[in-house]
Amino acid sequence: MAKRIEVSGLHAYYGGVHAIEDISMTIEPRSVTAFIGPSGCGKSTFLRTLNRMHEVIPGARVEGKVMLDDDDLYGPSVDPVAVRRTVGMVFQRPNPFPTMSIYDNVAAGLKLNGVRGKGKLDDVVEESLRGANLWNEVKDRLGRPGAGLSGGQQQRLCIARAIAVQPQVLLMDEPCSALDPISTLAIEDLIAKLKDQYTIVIVTHNMQQAARVSDRTAFFTIAGTGKPGKLIEIDDTSKIFTKPEQQATEDYITGRFG
Amino acid sequence: MTTETGLASQAETARHRAPTRAMSTGRAGDRIFAGAARGSGITVLAIIAAIGVFLVWKAIPALQANEAGxxxxxxxxxxxxxxxxxxxxxxxxTVMSSLLAMLMATPVAVGIALFIAFYSPRRVASGLGYVVDLLAAVPSIVYGLWGLAVLAPHMEGISAGLNSALGWIPLFGGDSPGKNSIFTASVVLAIMILPIISSISREVxxxxxxxHVxxxxxxxATRWEMIRMSVLPYGRSGVIxxxxxxxxxxxxxxxxxxMVLTYVPGINLHLLEDGGATFAANIANSFAEAxxxxxxxxxxxxxxxxxxxxxxxxxxxxVVARRKEFT
Amino acid sequence: MTAPSSPLGTVSVGRKVKDRVAQVLVYGAFGLALIPLVSVLWTVVSNGLARLDPTFFGYSMNGVGGRDVGGGAYHAIIGTLQQVAIASVIAVPIAVLTAIYLVEYGGDGRLARAIGFFVDVMTGIPSIVAGLFVLALWLLTFGFAFSGFAGALALTILMIPTVVRATEEMLKLVPNDLREASYALGVPRWRTICFVILPTAFTGILTGIMLAVARIMGETAPLLLTIFFTKAINTNPFDGPQGSLPTFIWDQASDPNQNSIDRAWTGALVLIGIIMLLNLAARLVARRFKPAGH
Structure with a gap:
């Protein structure tokens, strides 16, 4: 299921703006990698280059290489639509489809891609909701609108929706920033469970969260406004939070900067 | 909450399921759909172009045969x-009736817009807006019928009054103010354009x-001073x-x-007197015999x-777009 | 105006008077607008009720003279419904797809800006000009005869810009989050538009379409030039002159006999009734289903 991501020499641009500069890293399968850093350091942009969501914004482009095991995500014959089916994504704000029921939300990825068959969809919906720790809360109201759930439930619904298409990798862009502490805890528990199956990358503003959920942590920063974001270092989370190699990382971790 | 078996069975069915990658990425669908959308947009352009071309083309023979200027x-x-x-x-x-209509409608429409935006209770404001919009829903044939049967008889007296009070202005002059005049037509037009002016003004x-408010x-500031200081300057170009x-x-x-206007040949500066013609009304009236x-x-x-x-x-x-640039 | 002096001071009498005068004028403007509305509705209802009988809905004007009693608008109602239906069938797909192009594909490109500009131009086309265009193209150039379909073509031109604008507004209201969520599931763009974005905007678009239908249903001028006129029933919109409610009213009102005038008022009542129902239904749809995602 899970695959390794190998990034080398990656640059991303929005129109004329150089958003991130020369990033290389390896993201291990079946583990959680956290991206931390100050606002605007390019960590979310970098995350979006990993499933080619970056390109959705007009004028955006990427240079460099992203390998998913042996496949080059930016290879000439690769369709971004196929990439996004392999690399799923969960967003900052829960965004269930408002016109769809809970069931249809989870099945959306398959249904919208033309998969039919009630029995099969039923199975996938149940498995995905169980996988997202939401099944017991919603099993009696699968036909109700997804937008009627609480924020934390909605976010787990979005996670269920993302894993229903059986991705290799799950990208999470600050998945808890719009949630209360109890919902956040539920998502963090879920992340710990999901890493047995998926390669998980999470962007977070919250350093405690990074320390709690991740195995490895990458620290990004920018030299100043208008400068591109850079990767400072990536290492085991325990190391980053105790004795990082770089002074900049230590300053950020200890709150002297950012 | 979830048991290990849930995850295990998930992995199990994943193996039975067709690999995700084998599903179509919809490129052909995307091309067809994008093409249809683009084609429709181009159709709109083609219609406008065709309107210009065909009107010119079909007008030329008549214009060539014309012996008058x-x-x-x-x-x-x-x-x-x-x-x-x-x-x-x-x-x-055309110009006289619509200019008069605009001059009559604009102040009333601005009043309505101010009423709905600042004077009426919040709860009923949108309902009142809907009432004014109803004026726009009445079809023009019904305005014509109403103008002919209800408004025109009343206009006879109003026109006579205007004529005796303001007769020294040429436009209101003349000896025989009537009810099927350009003035009457302009009152009907003023009513018809009231909703569009007031709804745009209200939005602005x-x-x-x-x-600012x-x-x-x-x-x-009193409410009126607030409107004069903040609202009217801001909304002026929008209202224009x-x-x-x-x-x-x-x-x-x-x-x-x-329906309202009686055709009488020749320009008559006395707008209160019966008679006149506009481009559009002339087309409707003359078409059957043409x-x-x-x-x-x-x-x-x-x-x-x-x-x-x-x-x-x-x-x-x-004018409206320029306002947008300033804000 | 002699308020007891307050420690906070008082507003000068002059300013108060001005404020009050403005208030009276503003209230007056609204009241003034109500006069024609009430008067129109009242006259149409009170004059129209006289002939609101089964005969009116069951018979045409075939062989009925101006002075005769009886006669009805059956032929006209059939014609109007057919013409409006044909116009909608042609206009709605073109208009919705054009709006999709403008919002989802066009971006800030030259073609999108040109289309946006000319949709505005189209909004301002007088309805009689739309009729003249169909006359020049369909009848004079292609040589077709007067027909309900020709009338529908003219109505199509009037309907397209309204539906484009309404659809555009609604598509812009769909939060970008939903597009991203769908793309991130590996759903192709066209499926995202058809199965995520359009359903989300559906009720708003439906409201816009209903209002546009209500608007074109009352159009008279373009029909005079394209479907011409008949007193008989013609259920084939592709062959020969057809009736329609607006042209029925136009014809009956031009006859000085009271029986004709009565029929004209009843025609107006039926037309306004249908249009108001459509408007009301559109508002209900809009209220019942608030734009999703908000």
């Missing part, structure tokens, strides 16, 4: 032999930044643009005018109407 003649006899027709009277009637007024109220859109609408209005050349002449006059309304509308939109 098309722009200067007040005569409309395209079916005669030799055909003689000109748009002077039509242009006069509601966009006045809250901070509160700033003037905090200075101790709205009333010009109303003007364009009035110029193209056909049936209501055709010969081939007559149809060509009507198409030619329609082309002029098209160009005039186009210019008015474009100017109106430019």
């Amino acid at each position: 098309f722009l200067t003649s007040q005569e409309w006899n395209p079916n005669a032999n030799p055909p003689k027709f000109g748009i002077a009277q039509l242009a006069f009637g 007024f509601l966009q006045v930044p809250r901070a 509160e700033a003037s109220l905090a200075l101790g 643009g709205a009333s010009m859109l109303g003007l364009g609408r009035a110029m193209g209005e056909t049936i209501a005018v055709a 010969t081939e050349n007559g149809r060509g002449a009507l198409i030619a006059s329609g082309l002029v109407l098209f160009v005039i309304t186009l210019l008015v509308n474009m100017a109106a939109r430019a």
Whole structure:
């Protein structure tokens, strides 16, 4: 299921703006990698280059290489639509489809891609909701609108929706920033469970969260406004939070900067 | 909450399921759909182009056969032999009736917009807006019927009053004020363009930044002073643009005018007297009896109407757009 | 105006008077607008009720003279419904797809800006000019005869810009989050538009379409030039002159006999009734289903 991501020499641009500069890293399968850093350091942009969501914004482009095991995500014959089916994504704000029921939300990825068959969809919906720790809360109201759930439930619904298409990798862009502490805890528990199956990358503003959920942590920063974001270092989370190699990382971790 | 078996079975079915990658990525669908969307947009452009081309093309033979000055003649006899027709009277009637309509409608429409935006209770504001919009839902044929049966008899007295009070102004002069005059037509038109002017003005007024309104109220302004200080200056170009859109609408209005206005040949400066003609009303009234050349002449006059309304509308939109740049 | 002096001071009498005068004028403007509305509705209802009988809905005007009693608008109602239906079938797909192009594909490109501009131009086209265009193209150039379909073509031109604008507004209201969520599931763009974005905007678009239908249903001028006129029933919109409610009213009102005038008022009542129902239904749809995602 899970695959390794190998990034080398990656640059991303929005129109004329150089958003991130020369990033290389390896993201291990079946583990959680956290991206931390100050606002605007390019960590979310970098995350979006990993499933080619970056390109959705007009004028955006990427240079460099992203390998998913042996496949080059930016290879000439690769369709971004196929990439996004392999690399799923969960967003900052829960965004269930408002016109769809809970069931249809989870099945959306398959249904919208033309998969039919009630029995099969039923199975996938149940498995995905169980996988997202939401099944017991919603099993009696699968036909109700997804937008009627609480924020934390909605976010787990979005996670269920993302894993229903059986991705290799799950990208999470600050998945808890719009949630209360109890919902956040539920998502963090879920992340710990999901890493047995998926390669998980999470962007977070919250350093405690990074320390709690991740195995490895990458620290990004920018030299100043208008400068591109850079990767400072990536290492085991325990190391980053105790004795990082770089002074900049230590300053950020200890709150002297950012 | 979840058991290990849940995850295990998930992995199990994943193996049975067709690999995700094998599903179509929908490139062909994307191309077809994007092509259809683009094609529809281009169809719209093609329609506009075709309107211009075909009106010109079908107008040319009649214009060539015309023995009178098309722009200067007040005569409309395209079916005669030799055909003689000109748009002077039509242009006069169209411009006069719609300008008058705009002048009458704008202050009332602004009042309505202010009423809904600032005076009426919040809860009923949108309902009141809907009531005014109902005026726009009444079809023009019904305005024509109403204008003929209800309004025109009342206009006789009003016109006579205006004539005796303001008769020294040429436009209100004349010896025999009537009820089927350009003035009556312009009152009907004013009612018809009221909703468009007031709804655009209302939108503009509601966009006045809250901070401006509160700033003037905090200075101790009365409600009217607040409106004069913050709302009207901010909304002025929006209101001008709205009333010009109303003007364009009035110029193209056909049936209501055709029913209310009695055709009398020749330009009459006395707007309170019966008679007059507009581009649109003339087309509706003359079409049934028009010969081939007559149809060509009507198409030619329609082309002029098209160009005039186009210019008015474009100017109106430019005014409204300029306001957007300032905010 | 002699308020007891307050420690906070008083507003000067002049300013108060001005404020009050403005208030009276503003209220007056609204009241003034109500006069024609009430008067129109009242006259249409009170004059129209006289002939609101089964005969009116069951018979045409075939062989009925102006002075005769009886006669009805059956032929006209059939014609109007057919013409409006044909116009909608042609206009709605073109208009919705154009709006999709403008919002989802066009971006800030030259073609999108040109289309946006000319949709505005089209909004301002006088209805009689739309009729003249169909006359020049369909009848004079292609040589077709007067027909309900020709009338529908003219109505199509009037309907397209309204539906484009309404659809555009609604598509812009769909939060970008939903597009991203769908793309991130590996759903192709066209499926995202058809199955995520359009359903989300559906009720708003439906409201816009209903209002546009209500608007074109009352159009008279373009029909006079394209479907011409008949007193008989013609159920084939592709062959020969057809009736329609607006042209029925136009014809009956031009006859000085009271029986004709009565029929004209009843025609107006039926037309306004249908249009108001459509408007009301559109508002209900809009209220019942608020734009999703908000």
